[in-house]
Structures are given as C-alpha cells and as structure tokens.
Amino acid sequence: MDYAALIDHTILAPQATKEQVKQLCGEAMEYGFHSVCVNSSFVYYCAQLLKDSHIKVCTVIGFPLGAMSTAGKVAEAEQAMADGASELDMVIHVGMIKSGDWEYVKQDIxxxxxxxxxxxxVKVILETCLLTEQEKTQACRVCRECGADFVKTSTGFSKGGATAEDVALMRRTVGPEMGVKASGGIRSLEDAKAMVEAGANRLGTSSGAAIVKAQE
Known part of the structure; x- marks a missing residue:
C-alpha cells in the first residue's frame, strides 16, 4: 500500500503562514502526496509552487462551519478553481440536517x-461527530445523489475526528464507486492503516511525512 498517494497533505490552521504553506508544498513534492489541502486564500500560491509537479491543489469551501450561504460557497468554489484548485472539500450544512431540511442540504451540495x-x-465534509448514525447515512445518500465525488468524515475543527466505525458506515452507504476520505486525528501509520482497512481511499492529515517515514 502506497500511503503517500492517498494523502491530502493539510494545513488549515488560521495562523498558518506563507512560509509554512511553502514547506507543505515542498514536503508534498518530496514524499509524493496526492495533494496539498489549504485554505482558499492560499490556492493561487500553492498552484504556482506546484505548477511543475503532479501534486494537486485541494481547498476547503464554507470551512469550517458549513453554515455559509450556498451562493457564498459557490463563489468561493469558483474563485478557488480559477486560482488553480482541482479538488474542493465543502462542509455540509449541519444545522439544516438537524432541522430536517434535506432539500436545502441537497441544493447546497x-x-x-x-x-x-x-x-x-468535490468532497463533502459531513462532520460526523455532530451527526447521529441515521443522519450520517442519509447525508451519504444525499451526497451520492447530488453527484459528489467523495464523502469526508471531518473538518478536524469540531469535537471529534475520523473513526474507523464512521468510515465503515460511510463506505457501506456509498458503495465501492464513490470516494471516502478520512480526516481529523490521523497522526500515525496505525491510524492510516485503520482508516484504509475500514474503507477510506483518501486520507486528510498534517502528519503525512511521519506516516510515510514510518512505512519506510
């Protein structure tokens, strides 16, 4: 298993500096990660740094709460793509799920x-730690119906991150064709293995270098 090829190498902290983002891109090229995942203001910078590599630029939309208006999410997505992003991790509207307004959730996605x-x-972040099992299942179904490419566990900014149980539930619900990204709290090779064994085919982590070194 080539874990490096599954990793979205991530820095999303509000205090992240340009120097740290530059280092992230350098590590992605060194280790052969799938992408770097950054806040949308850094997309153009990463696209320039990575233009001669195969590393993709991933960004987050409506992050970290998901409560931005749909028009705001679309505008952020369009600007990010214009700046060079080829993967968009959008946060689902948890409040509308809790309200039972699945039509809003569908339209948003x-x-x-x-x-x-x-x-x-497009990867849709469910923020699984805030949802019931029934809500997680329904959210996965909606994402699939809407044509999203992946479902993703977590932002890493709420009260919990990825669990193997949630990844397995998501994989069972979306089936083999759709992507499942585990993100939030994946810090070791053992964590990465557990997520992949549960059904994840992408990993969001800021510990990619440590994971790959442990595998070596």
Missing part, C-alpha cells in the same frame, strides 16, 4: 457540484 463539474472533484 448540488450547487457546488454543478459549479465544479468537469473542473474539480
């Missing part, structure tokens, strides 16, 4: 998926 069609992959 569909709008970003439609904006990204043919230009970028």
């Amino acid at each position: 569909s709008s970003v998926v439609e904006a990204a069609r043919g230009k970028a992959a």
